[in-house]
Amino acid sequence: xxxxxxxxIGSLNERRFSNGNIYPxxxxxxxxxxxxxQTDGSSNWFYSPLSHAFEGIRLTHQPSPWVGDYGHMxxxxxxxxxxKEPHRRWSSxxxxxxxxxxxxxxxxxxxxxxxxSLAPTVRGAAVTIENHTEKPTGFALIPYAESAFTLAGQALxxxxxxxxxxxxxxxxxxxxxxxxxxxxSVSEIENGGVALSFAGKRVEVAIATSFISIxxxxxNYETELKGNPLARIEExxxxxxxxxxxxxxxxxxxxxxxxxxxxxxxxxxxxxRIFYEYDGAGKPVHYNADTGKTERGVFYTDNGFWDTxxxxxxxxxxxxxxxxxxxxxxxxxxxxxxxxLPKWLSPGEFGLMPGTLVEAVIADACVKGIVTGELRKRAxxxxxxxxxxxxxxxxxxxxxxxxxxxxxxxxxxxxxxVNHTCDCAYGDFCIAQVARLEGDExxxxxxxxxxxxxxxxxxxxSGFLRGKDIDGNRKEPFDPYSWGxxxxxxxxxxxxxxxxHDIDGLASLYGGKEKLCLKLDExxxxxxxxxxxGYGEEIHEMSEMxxxxxxxxxxxxxxxxxxxxxxxxxxxxxxTEYWVEKLAGGAFSSAIDGFPGDEDNGTMAAWYVFACLxxxxxxxxxxxxxxxKPLFEKIKVCGKPIERFADNFIKSEAVVx
Numbered sequence: 001x002x003x004x005x006x007x008x009i010g011s012l013n014e015r016r017f018s019n020g021n022i023y024p025x026x027x028x029x030x031x032x033x034x035x036x037x038q039t040d041g042s043s044n045w046f047y048s049p050l051s052h053a054f055e056g057i058r059l060t061h062q063p064s065p066w067v068g069d070y071g072h073m074x075x076x077x078x079x080x081x082x083x084k085e086p087h088r089r090w091s092s093x094x095x096x097x098x099x100x101x102x103x104x105x106x107x108x109x110x111x112x113x114x115x116x117s118l119a120p121t122v123r124g125a126a127v128t129i130e131n132h133t134e135k136p137t138g139f140a141l142i143p144y145a146e147s148a149f150t151l152a153g154q155a156l157x158x159x160x161x162x163x164x165x166x167x168x169x170x171x172x173x174x175x176x177x178x179x180x181x182x183x184x185s186v187s188e189i190e191n192g193g194v195a196l197s198f199a200g201k202r203v204e205v206a207i208a209t210s211f212i213s214i215x216x217x218x219x220n221y222e223t224e225l226k227g228n229p230l231a232r233i234e235e236x237x238x239x240x241x242x243x244x245x246x247x248x249x250x251x252x253x254x255x256x257x258x259x260x261x262x263x264x265x266x267x268x269x270x271x272x273r274i275f276y277e278y279d280g281a282g283k284p285v286h287y288n289a290d291t292g293k294t295e296r297g298v299f300y301t302d303n304g305f306w307d308t309x310x311x312x313x314x315x316x317x318x319x320x321x322x323x324x325x326x327x328x329x330x331x332x333x334x335x336x337x338x339x340x341l342p343k344w345l346s347p348g349e350f351g352l353m354p355g356t357l358v359e360a361v362i363a364d365a366c367v368k369g370i371v372t373g374e375l376r377k378r379a380x381x382x383x384x385x386x387x388x389x390x391x392x393x394x395x396x397x398x399x400x401x402x403x404x405x406x407x408x409x410x411x412x413x414x415x416x417x418v419n420h421t422c423d424c425a426y427g428d429f430c431i432a433q434v435a436r437l438e439g440d441e442x443x444x445x446x447x448x449x450x451x452x453x454x455x456x457x458x459x460x461x462s463g464f465l466r467g468k469d470i471d472g473n474r475k476e477p478f479d480p481y482s483w484g485x486x487x488x489x490x491x492x493x494x495x496x497x498x499x500x501h502d503i504d505g506l507a508s509l510y511g512g513k514e515k516l517c518l519k520l521d522e523x524x525x526x527x528x529x530x531x532x533x534g535y536g537e538e539i540h541e542m543s544e545m546x547x548x549x550x551x552x553x554x555x556x557x558x559x560x561x562x563x564x565x566x567x568x569x570x571x572x573x574x575x576t577e578y579w580v581e582k583l584a585g586g587a588f589s590s591a592i593d594g595f596p597g598d599e600d601n602g603t604m605a606a607w608y609v610f611a612c613l614x615x616x617x618x619x620x621x622x623x624x625x626x627x628x629k630p631l632f633e634k635i636k637v638c639g640k641p642i643e644r645f646a647d648n649f650i651k652s653e654a655v656v657x
Contacts, residue, residue: 001245002238004262007100010595011049013065017547018540018556020595020604021065022267023047024100028237029244029269030300030323032123032277033209034060037093037100037107041144044068044164049592054093054109056142057118057127059209063271063302063601067346068165071173071211074142075127078112080135082187082195086142102266103237112138119234121224122274124208126233131201136184139205140195141177147192154179156194157214168289168348173209176217178225180204204230211287211347212294216277223278244269247319250612251634258632259590261612267605268312272303272327275347286330289348290338299330303601304344306353306423307558309360311606314617314625319638321370328362328371328379335382340396351395354416354488355423356386363430363621366437380438383431387447398424403470409456412467412475412486415534418457419488419559422465422498425454429501430621454499458509463519464492481552484534489541491530493523493552494559500619503569513570520566524551524579544597548587555583556597561607565616568626580628584611613642 010020023046026035038058039051044065046058056074076082076089083089091111098107105118114137115130131137141149141156149158156177163171180203183196208221225233250261276286276298286299316324335341341359344352362379365371371379388405391397399420400410410420429451435444457465459474466474467486475485480492487495497520499506507516528551530542544556554560564579587596588608595604610616614630635642 001249001262001265002102002241004259005102005241005245005266006259006263006590006594007102007266008049008592009260009263009267009590010592010599011047012592013045015043015045015065016540017543018595018598019593020597020599021045022595022599023060023062024049025270026100026102026105026118027120027270028122029240030272030274031120031270032274033120033125034270034273035105035118035120035125036060037098037105038074041074049095052092052095053090054107055090056140057105057116059207061273061302061347062164063273063346064304064598067304067344067350067352068163070163070166070168070171070347071160071209072144072162072164073147073160073173073175074140074144075207076140076142077109077114077116077127077129078138078140079114079131079133080112080138082138082140082189084189086190102241104234117230119230120237121208121233123210123220123277124206124225126225126228126230127205127207128230129203129205131203137198137201137203138195139179139198139203140189140193141175142189142193143191145191149175149192149194151183151186151194151196154182156196157217158192158194159214166346166348166350170292171211171287171289171347173211174214174217176208176210176214176221178206178221210277211275212277212285216279219280220277241266244320247638248609248613249636250632253633254631256590257585257612260588260594261609261632263590263594264588264605264608267599268315268602268609271308271312271601272300272345275299275301276330286333287347288334288337293337295333295337297329297333298326299333300327301345301347303342303346304353305342305357305361306344306355307600307603309357309364309620310558310561310603311610311617312602313361314364314620315606315609317365317368317370321365321368324365325370325375328365329375331358331362332375332378332382335385336378338396339385340391340394341382341386343396349395354399354419356398356427357423359383359386359427359430360620363433364617364623366434367621367623376434376437380431380434380440383434384443387428387431398427400424404453405450407456407470408453409468411470413469416486416488417467418465418486418492419495419498421457422454422495425451425499426501426621428453433621451501452505454502455505455509460509462492463510464496465498466492479531479533481529482531482533483539483542484532487534488559489539489557490554490559491533491552493526494554494557494563497563497566498559500562501621503566503618507570517567517570517572517575520563520575523563524553526552528552528554541597548596550579550583550587553579553583554597555587558600558603561603562616562618565618565626565628568628569618573627576626577628580611581631584608584631613637
């Protein structure tokens with residue numbers, strides 16, 4: 001299936017308009033180390049598929065340009081002497097002849113007449129340089145922050161403290177680099193980087209990384225790279241990708257859709273990234289960027305749960321439940337180390353976006369029987385803190401938690417108050433599901449009652465969820481097309497139906513399912529217009545919504561993901577089928593502009609995968625999916641035809657469970 005993957009999907013971007021806001025990644029599934037070509041390192045948009053500039057192979061951990069990179073380093077093969085001015089070192093290359101694939105990267109640098117190949121391991125890579133000149137062969141490690149390297153024979157060791165946006169004290173990436181021959185010369189370049197020169201025309205380089213120590217980086221080299229040539233590593237990477245991609249098989253009657261499908265499927269298996277290593281006793285250990293300590297156990301990072309809870313984890317729960325269990329074990333480990341479950345990790349807590357949606361990820365795994373026993377008990381203890389404790393003054397916890405408990409909603413003195421309220425209510429519902437599994441009925445009832453808090457924001461006059469102050473007053477005049485203020489990355493249209501845990505209750509506020517369907521009809525038939533509102537300027541999500549004709553369904557961003565599926569939950573499955581097929585066909589492709597907006601950590605790609613499968617996790621935390629229709633004639637999921645797979649879960653015509 002790897003042959004159908006275009007790793008460059010969604011990589012044509014600019015700050016003001018997103019076609020994915022991603023770069024092609026060469027890595028193992030969920031790998032700690034990602035590699036790509038850097039064409040312009042002057043910003044977090046460091047790759048363009050149209051550029052002929054090759055500044056080097058970038059080791060990157062950037063989950064989003066809005067979040068930035070850390071532990072990043074540039075590797076540049078060259079011939080002759082390395083130019084001293086960083087901005088003059090780049091070489092041209094032919095992007096159409098280069099390959100950036102999940103299992104390997106290959107390019108020819110025209111300036112230096114050097115060929116370079118790379119194959120990834122989980123925590124490093126094998127690199128081969130072939131010099132087609134009579135000049136010495138060169139290899140430079142170019143850091144972006146304070147770094148230091150020491151050469152001893154054929155081994156180079158060192159570290160970088162690179163972080164492009166945030167500053168996690170003590171965060172450092174360590175390197176153990178082994179060369180097939182000892183360099184004949186080495187010179188220091190900016191920021192403590194090094195340029196090495198070799199006598200041979202073919203040089204093999206093994207690069208191992210660690211966030212714990214140089215000794216651990218060497219251990220990772222011995223485990224993953226030592227004695228393994230590049231060809232074997234690339235074949236192992238290919239085999240791993242093929243195994244995972246083959247867990248869903250689709251027919252060939254629509255070749256372009258098949259390419260889009262597998263290109264999206266690949267994107268769903270990059271994040272969250274493995275962030276643990278194995279110590280000398282073979283036990284998992286990890287660096288916690290928030291505690292500044294090396295901790296015991298597994299851990300995963302580079303994930304925004306506000307995005308990924310909607311699609312990524314529900315998809316992985318079907319295809320690789322053991323992996324999901326390990327991820328959740330890592331998040332629970334983090335909670336016990338810091339006192340809080342994570343919200344947006346990269347690699348420590350950023351505290352971005354409304355809500356604490358890891359609650360949905362954990363609840364979904366619990367109700368599906370993926371997380372049980374002692375791990376579920378540990379998770380439940382952490383979830384209860386989310387429900388009741390305030391994270392005021394920290395990056396952790398719910399925004400406005402005390403006010404939510406006091407007033408039954410988060411007041412509009414808090415930015416994005418409607419989203420915070422809805423996400424708190426949904427979080428309460430999710431925690432209640434785990435409480436029931438743990439036999440804590442009293443707590444479950446208390447939280448289920450609180451999960452109805454969204455009702456306190458419903459405005460019958462306008463037919464929208466609207467913010468209130470502490471006295472229950474709303475700001476006037478009201479414009480449902482105005483973005484920001486009480487809403488996150490959207491207006492009342494995109495954010496006014498975020499009550500997936502209680503669709504029947506939401507419908508009752510409108511006067512019944514038929515009237516809620518009419519409101520959705522209005523949403524999809526409205527013009528794609530907006531007011532900049534609380535943002536005060538046009539943000540890229542506005543631009544992307546207005547550039548297509550899907551009404552106020554901004555499929556370019558997460559708050560709209562569930563909107564077309566609401567019809568099926570309300571008994572109007574044909575409308576879901578119409579809009580899902582229209583959105584999937586009109587907004588997605590395998591091309592470099594193939595996504596309608598930010599492809600955040602696999603979540604938009606997973607939406608497309610579900611659209612093709614014909615069912616969708618409308619409410620993670622419930623072991624059920626709403627149905628549409630498959631977009632391929634034949635689909636097998638984990639070896640089962642889609643019809644038989646769905647039959648195992650059928651509850652009604654609209655819902656599989």
